[in-house]
Amino acid sequence: MTMRPAHLKALEAESIHILREVAAQAANPVLLYSIGKDSSVLLHLARKAFFPAKPPFPLLHIDTTWKFRDMIVFRDKTVQQFGFELRKHTNPDGLRDGINPFDHGSAYTQIMKTDALKQALTIGKYDFAIGGARRDEERSRAKERVFSVRGPGHTWEPKRQRPELWHLYNGNLAPGETLRVFPLSNWTELDVWTYVLAEGIDVVPLYFAAPRPTVMRDGQIIVVDDDRMRFLPGEKPETKLVRFRSLGCYPLSAAVDSPAATLEDIVAEMRSTRVSERAGRLIDQDQDSSMEKKKREGYF
Amino acid sequence: MPDSLLRVLTCGSVDDGKSTLIGRLLFECGSIPDDVLVALERDSRRFGTVEGGTDYALLVDGLAAEREQGVTIDVAYRFFETPVRRFILADSPGHQQYTRNMVTGASTSDFAILLIDARKGILAQTRRHAAIVSLLGIRDVVLAVNKMDLVGFDQAVFDGIVAGFHALLDRLGPLNVTAIPVVARDGDNVTRPSTNMPWYTGATLLATLERAEPTLRPLDVPFRMPVQYVNRPDHTFRGYAGTVEAGTIKPGDTVINTTSRVEAKIAQIVTMDGDLATAGRDEPVTLVLDREIDVSRGDVLAVEPIPALAGQIDAWVVWMDETPLFRGRAYQFMLGTKSVVGTITDITNRLDVDTLTEVAVRELALNEIGRVSISLSHPVACEVYTESRTLGGFVLVDRLTRNTVGAGMVTAIKAARSDVYWHRMDVGKDARALLNGQKPAVLWFTGLSGAGKSTIANLVEKQLLAMGRHSMTLDGDNVRHGLNRDLGFSEADRVENIRRIAEVSKLFVEAGLIVLVSFISPYRNERMLARDCVEEGEFLEIYVDTPVDECRRRDPKGLYQKADSGQLRNFTGVDAPYEAPLDPEIRLPTLEGSPEVLAAKVIDALRERGIIG
Numbered sequence: 001m002t003m004r005p006a007h008l009k010a011l012e013a014e015s016i017h018i019l020r021e022v023a024a025q026a027a028n029p030v031l032l033y034s035i036g037k038d039s040s041v042l043l044h045l046a047r048k049a050f051f052p053a054k055p056p057f058p059l060l061h062i063d064t065t066w067k068f069r070d071m072i073v074f075r076d077k078t079v080q081q082f083g084f085e086l087r088k089h090t091n092p093d094g095l096r097d098g099i100n101p102f103d104h105g106s107a108y109t110q111i112m113k114t115d116a117l118k119q120a121l122t123i124g125k126y127d128f129a130i131g132g133a134r135r136d137e138e139r140s141r142a143k144e145r146v147f148s149v150r151g152p153g154h155t156w157e158p159k160r161q162r163p164e165l166w167h168l169y170n171g172n173l174a175p176g177e178t179l180r181v182f183p184l185s186n187w188t189e190l191d192v193w194t195y196v197l198a199e200g201i202d203v204v205p206l207y208f209a210a211p212r213p214t215v216m217r218d219g220q221i222i223v224v225d226d227d228r229m230r231f232l233p234g235e236k237p238e239t240k241l242v243r244f245r246s247l248g249c250y251p252l253s254a255a256v257d258s259p260a261a262t263l264e265d266i267v268a269e270m271r272s273t274r275v276s277e278r279a280g281r282l283i284d285q286d287q288d289s290s291m292e293k294k295k296r297e298g299y300f
Numbered sequence: 301m302p303d304s305l306l307r308v309l310t311c312g313s314v315d316d317g318k319s320t321l322i323g324r325l326l327f328e329c330g331s332i333p334d335d336v337l338v339a340l341e342r343d344s345r346r347f348g349t350v351e352g353g354t355d356y357a358l359l360v361d362g363l364a365a366e367r368e369q370g371v372t373i374d375v376a377y378r379f380f381e382t383p384v385r386r387f388i389l390a391d392s393p394g395h396q397q398y399t400r401n402m403v404t405g406a407s408t409s410d411f412a413i414l415l416i417d418a419r420k421g422i423l424a425q426t427r428r429h430a431a432i433v434s435l436l437g438i439r440d441v442v443l444a445v446n447k448m449d450l451v452g453f454d455q456a457v458f459d460g461i462v463a464g465f466h467a468l469l470d471r472l473g474p475l476n477v478t479a480i481p482v483v484a485r486d487g488d489n490v491t492r493p494s495t496n497m498p499w500y501t502g503a504t505l506l507a508t509l510e511r512a513e514p515t516l517r518p519l520d521v522p523f524r525m526p527v528q529y530v531n532r533p534d535h536t537f538r539g540y541a542g543t544v545e546a547g548t549i550k551p552g553d554t555v556i557n558t559t560s561r562v563e564a565k566i567a568q569i570v571t572m573d574g575d576l577a578t579a580g581r582d583e584p585v586t587l588v589l590d591r592e593i594d595v596s597r598g599d600v601l602a603v604e605p606i607p608a609l610a611g612q613i614d615a616w617v618v619w620m621d622e623t624p625l626f627r628g629r630a631y632q633f634m635l636g637t638k639s640v641v642g643t644i645t646d647i648t649n650r651l652d653v654d655t656l657t658e659v660a661v662r663e664l665a666l667n668e669i670g671r672v673s674i675s676l677s678h679p680v681a682c683e684v685y686t687e688s689r690t691l692g693g694f695v696l697v698d699r700l701t702r703n704t705v706g707a708g709m710v711t712a713i714k715a716a717r718s719d720v721y722w723h724r725m726d727v728g729k730d731a732r733a734l735l736n737g738q739k740p741a742v743l744w745f746t747g748l749s750g751a752g753k754s755t756i757a758n759l760v761e762k763q764l765l766a767m768g769r770h771s772m773t774l775d776g777d778n779v780r781h782g783l784n785r786d787l788g789f790s791e792a793d794r795v796e797n798i799r800r801i802a803e804v805s806k807l808f809v810e811a812g813l814i815v816l817v818s819f820i821s822p823y824r825n826e827r828m829l830a831r832d833c834v835e836e837g838e839f840l841e842i843y844v845d846t847p848v849d850e851c852r853r854r855d856p857k858g859l860y861q862k863a864d865s866g867q868l869r870n871f872t873g874v875d876a877p878y879e880a881p882l883d884p885e886i887r888l889p890t891l892e893g894s895p896e897v898l899a900a901k902v903i904d905a906l907r908e909r910g911i912i913g
Contacts, residue, residue, distance in 0.1 A: 007304055011305070050529075161374070165408075166693045167543075168695050
């Protein structure tokens, strides 16, 4: 195990404090588990916060049915290994209507992710939902609170955010309100990887470089994960040494050309990289301020 | 590899070039990825203010609304790192109406950058920013004098500004000041020394931040840990989880629960990485004690000398809500991990941050900072803010909207129950009630002037009397002739008016009586205050529901006519609001029944609730 830099110790302490505040203030909390590296760090922190007990909240996974197969395998292994309670939700309307990323574009994200999340939070009557979002991911996230209030319908109103002082987190809710809680608010992508390395945390193998079948589309490398992939005329899968920086649904998350096959390689690559993490997330580039718009509508 | 984390507040106004400075720091430290830079070039053409160049300010002005308006409307957090340090910048806007954001950013920062426009020098807003920085306990600042290119890189201008700032220090309290002349747009003295200002030989801004050692509290203070969460997975384990606020602790040390003053020894310091031999400031731990003592969330585990247990505190309060702060109002008071009800007992002075002097006031408006006294419903372990940010910093939460409406810093503590002792009497409320053959209660009739409150209350009381019950009526108008004759109709006086009536009602409830209060009481907050005075189930909110047009038509006292003609001001329903009850125990729609019918409805409700047999 690598020595943990002092600033990671400070970030870890802050995140544990936040997770304990959730346990103390919430009536029915849930942790939104997205299987990615941030979720892996979040689970690790939650285990630390409540050790020797298990974290006092279940995990919720919004399953779009288009996650990479390796992600689902990793999810089930992790849940079993640590004895977490996993709750899954898929938007039944989207499933019935056959909504998919090939035919429906941004409507797919709205229906299978945003709507599905809102449904699951409403059905579960969760008052606090913990997520792994970080302030460095995108400009509109920089102003997000740690305890972020959502109005009725899970909407986010940037101008109605509560002042957040010291380490006092106001988790009081008026009728119809819920909270999203972001314990990794002050972490960067590099912090996440350095911490994963220092703490020996397991992450989905897709983050490590391996030869994978790919096609190029609009300058992005798309990995072919199963036989649901639709090829354009003339397209043929080509094996390339690639890995992922950010994981979502398979035809929407682009891979990067990288030989980084170990955590040490990834941290070294991160230190020299000049491309943002979300550049591979095709949904964020639809329009200017697209993330802010999605957040207002209830996207995580 | 960065070896530490520095939290820095940046303050300056829209025009000082603060966003540009931050954008420049992020850019120079490699925190801006290539694809974001491409977007920045595109945005610079669309929204930018730097002709033909890259506008780094657009990197940090996050929300679409802000980019369009060209102002920063909220506090934002930015990260960057250098080979020696990782930084968190709390970026808060400088214009006056957003003081609350600056206070928010300052509350978690150890260091501050104060940005000054070299052309303008020290403005009222500079004093305001410095005052807030000082009040929030930041002791180390960099004075970044920006736009030096626009004053010809003139050292005399810089020196004049620095001298002017030093002259403020005796009114601000102790601040360690480092002054640097910069050009944020071009990067002079931001990350590299400026060739334009050879007369400046000090460190660049970035080098200063890398070397900064904030003046923190000494490490040799006694141990304190507010208990966050009791970890009790099964009967074999019971641990107290929290973050160490001050001092160090090791197994075998004796700690005291500040609330109960009961002591125990530390048996184990549990973490997932193994038990610790010692734990210190800012470490999240789970403490196991050697014996079972009563400890819950909100208690503070400490070693001698332990924190005071406050019943009342004096504090600087920064008001953050549109509705002003008044004496008599009650809020949820959150400090450390404790949450109680805090009632504002006094507001004396406001800090005029432009002149750094104090002015006598009776209320605090949005973004004002004042000296406030708060009485606490339960004792709270706390310290003055200059000793401890965690045990001396608190927030006030509105109990209806649940919003954070104020932030405070404790300046003085009055011990709980030391000067005014509560005498426990042998004859109690229950005994008196038993003798009377009834349960005491407050029937709180609320509604517009002329709604029919007093008429119905009068009928109810006559029936109670006929049934041999013991009652008392408090009428809003009548009380103003005596007990409350010193009060007018301003919002602050209305709050005090209702507080006194609630307290008197409580005394009558103690006496075992059924108390009928007929009182406009237009604000939900104040009715909640009255409700809190008595026990659960003893307060019945009775909404005498009459539309304002009907009240105006009845106008038994001719008051609506006066209000409509402007002779009477602050009149509820005309030029002052009435907040209708959301969930009253009893609602009496006067258009649907005669006063007699409605009074009978009240009597029935009293029977149903077992108040009368």
